[in-house]
Amino acid sequence: MKSEIEIRDKKIGEDHPILITAEVGVTCNYDLEMSKELIDVVNESGADAAKFIFWFPEEIFSDKTVTYSYQTTDGKVTENLYETAQDFQFSLDEWRELKNYADEQGVILFSTIGSPSGIDYAEELDLEAYKLSSWDFNHHPLWRRIASMGKPMLIDTGPVNTLEVAKVMDIMKEEGNEKSVLVHCFHTDKYGGMNMRAIPYMREAFRTLVGYSSKDQSTETDIMAVTLGATFLEKRLTLDRDLPEHHHAISLEPSEFDEWVDLIRNVRKAMGIKDLRPSEADLEERKRWFNHLVADQDIPKGTTLTREMLAGKRPEKGVSPEYMDFFLGRTVKKDIEYNESISWEDV
Template identity: 30%
Template structure:
């Protein structure tokens, strides 16, 4: 499986999980709030902070009606229109992210937005609802940037069609994210195992775009299953006005999530089985070897009564337990003190 590169950061198997702190539209139209969100993402240790760049007229039909989950009397068109991020923010947010040492990302939802963002983002994040917009995918492919694509509200066959479109358009750096289009997503519906499915089916780095309320369970489970990317919404305060705040993480929860992901990576370690340095003391003192349990004089026979397989402690270790049956019945060729480890040179090997 090939890795992709976001800026200078390789993303894929055997690399640290790339963590995207999704600010989305939780700036509430205020540039200072957007910068404060960047600060929170930096302080928590995220690799990238992501916003959303769109225009309502390019997302929904004007007579779009309401969406029940938002519990808002306005039409979805009016809600989206109120969440638009000014295009003139983009270079300023990019500069601020660069100054703070975090990657700036923003999801484009239309061609105009992608053109505004193109000089400022190191990769494209494709939203779930845009992932089957094949003409738009081809437009993004023309930029030769890596693409991270969410897959919520799509069947596997539809994901395959979109991947085929991207690959036919020359995209060689692609990652896919399991996502469930429910805000919030019940934990029992997040279906993290799809991360493995996407990686196996498409041979690309896979990850999770998580909308559950729990800051730890789904992200760390995904990392344990091989996720290369984790994306999660966050906010300054869940009680702020706006459709995306209530299911987003607050700053302390974002910090908790990222700490848990890094701890999970540490706990996973490698697939190499060997004696580790931290085990060295107990390797020497607690593993069992063959020891004398009585003083044994030269010429005396070693028996099940005068030798046992015991932990060595600070005594010199004896022979491996696998030689016990071979040692029983042998004759000591020199005096062996009680507790000493039995060595080959202590016995008649004939």
């Protein structure tokens, strides 16, 4: 798989800024104006993208009685998911309007695709990347069709194992698509089950880019993901946690999202590169606090230098004390005062 891919003008790879995405696939409430406001938040925060979901309930659910429970600020709610998903849809014209708006704001819009009609919509809108849900991992015909498009595939892993990932990566290779980002995610509140080391493991095992989909408002694992090599990061965003419907209660509000984006950018910058390269500030401090070779007593001209006559003292402005042994046994050419620097020319 490629070690660097591009979505629009954003390069994704270990040597590039993290692609930061707002997860709004449910928290947009499939209200066009609310969706535009969320895109505005993404733009103003300095994040890169907004990720929606194409819901086609008839193509997704065979069991139309399945329920889903989630928390709101007013307590737990349980709903029929098939019926709820009927309201989670835009017409193709509305999607066009939203995509055009995102383009105008400089925000990449892409979507989770979980059905054939979702692929059709994505291609009609000319989306620049596909997000694939954990729950569609064994839907190989869907994967093969998406892989054949040749666009970047951001792939949630969630409940799958190494063999299952290997199968879909083979499908991508068979279709000539090497633009993958394996996205670590989980559905647990127990730290012992979060397994953040899956991020470097997937990078090494599948030689692919890796990312992380954050579950809620906490930041501990987000920071871990950055330091473990994530090149893509996704965080839930809402306009107001008190809104009804799914996921608002566990999402960041706009001001919090702004702060979070700054946090992630700063963590990534602080990681630096795999090398020892002191900062400019460190190098300035070095001049003040490193040592240089000085006389530890008055030394008359013609004296043969011994260890007791020399010392290393601050600041760093002459010969390093690491070369002290060079001077031992040599004769000084001039009078040298106590604490005076000793140079190569003095012996």
